[in-house]
Amino acid sequence: MLDPDLVLAAVVDAFQSIPAVVSELADDPTNIIGHTYTYGTEDSIARAIYSMRSPSILVAYLDLLGGNFDGATIWKHRLEVYLRPKNAATGVVGGMSGVPAASPPHVWWLLMNSVLGSTFQNFRQTSLLSGSLMLCDTPTLKHRTDEQGADLWVGQLVIPEWGDA
Amino acid sequence: MSFSDIISPATDTILSFLGSFSVTIHYQDQSPDVTVTAITKNPAMEEDYVPGTANPAGVTNLLLFVHFLPLIVAPRKGDTATVNGVDYDIWQVDVDREGGATLRMRRRNQRFDQ
Numbered sequence: 703m704l705d706p707d708l709v710l711a712a713v714v715d716a717f718q719s720i721p722a723v724v725s726e727l728a729d730d731p732t733n734i735i736g737h738t739y740t741y742g743t744e745d746s747i748a749r750a751i752y753s754m755r756s757p758s759i760l761v762a763y764l765d766l767l768g769g770n771f772d773g774a775t776i777w778k779h780r781l782e783v784y785l786r787p788k789n790a791a792t793g794v795v796g797g798m799s800g801v802p803a804a805s806p807p808h809v810w811w812l813l814m815n816s817v818l819g820s821t822f823q824n825f826r827q828t829s830l831l832s833g834s835l836m837l838c839d840t841p842t843l844k845h846r847t848d849e850q851g852a853d854l855w856v857g858q859l860v861i862p863e864w865g866d867a
Numbered sequence: 868m869s870f871s872d873i874i875s876p877a878t879d880t881i882l883s884f885l886g887s888f889s890v891t892i893h894y895q896d897q898s899p900d901v902t903v904t905a906i907t908k909n910p911a912m913e914e915d916y917v918p919g920t921a922n923p924a925g926v927t928n929l930l931l932f933v934h935f936l937p938l939i940v941a942p943r944k945g946d947t948a949t950v951n952g953v954d955y956d957i958w959q960v961d962v963d964r965e966g967g968a969t970l971r972m973r974r975r976n977q978r979f980d981q
Contacts, residue, residue, distance in 0.1 A: 752927070792895050849911035
């Protein structure tokens with residue numbers, strides 16, 4: 703049973719290692735943020751989503767699902783990824799002569815299809831935490847409307863744990 | 868006298884008494900910047916700090932009421948703005964029928980010109 707905070711940190715680290723994604727986030731990997739549930743000092747998740755600056759990505763741990771899924775998997779970690787892209791009207795990616803900033807669905811595509819750091823594998827092909835996590839289930843991207851009526855795209859991840867790691 | 872004629876001075880009058888911010892609009896088409904007086908409106912959720920402060924943990928969402936009609940170049944979605952040295956994206960412009968507008972803005976993680 704892996705610590706949810708450890709799983710969250712591993713996903714954030716993986717995303718921060720993707721150069722194409724960091725380029726879309728003002729060249730700053732710290733604009734990819736993991737949401738923690740520290741009572742007293744942390745915003746609620748709703749407030750954290752509302753307060754996301756542009757560009758940024760917020761990764762939140764949602765559920766630790768327990769059950770006898772296939773005889774070998776008894777834990778699944780569920781996370782959501784909230785995408786606030788760069789202003790495409792003024793922001794360019796890759797310097798002054800760069801291209802306009804990408805749409806949120808494209809940023810999600812970059813997250814799921816770009817190779818991580820110095821590896822040759824993308825997020826969907828990688829077992830995080832030295833193999834303690836299995837490959838993620840097929841990821842989902844959904845559209846929502848936020849509290850102000852603006853578009854908000856949310857990626858959903860379910861990552862099974864290898865046995866009872 | 869029509870309602871519009873009666874109400875037309877209202878925006879300037881209200882802004883002159885209640886306007887508490889100067890907002891500088893940076894146009895995406897490189898038109899010259901414009902600075903106007905604005906009034907803050909209540910957002911969907913309130914945040915930890917006073918709108919317009921440069922505190923690193925300051926507000927992300929800002930709704931500013933401005934007199935839209937006199938602006939030579941009307942602000943539009945995608946323009947950027949600066950309030951007290953803090954840069955925002957204008958992601959929506961809600962124009963009323965009498966020459967005023969609310970600029971819905973989200974704080975940027977980069978300077979307005981980057």
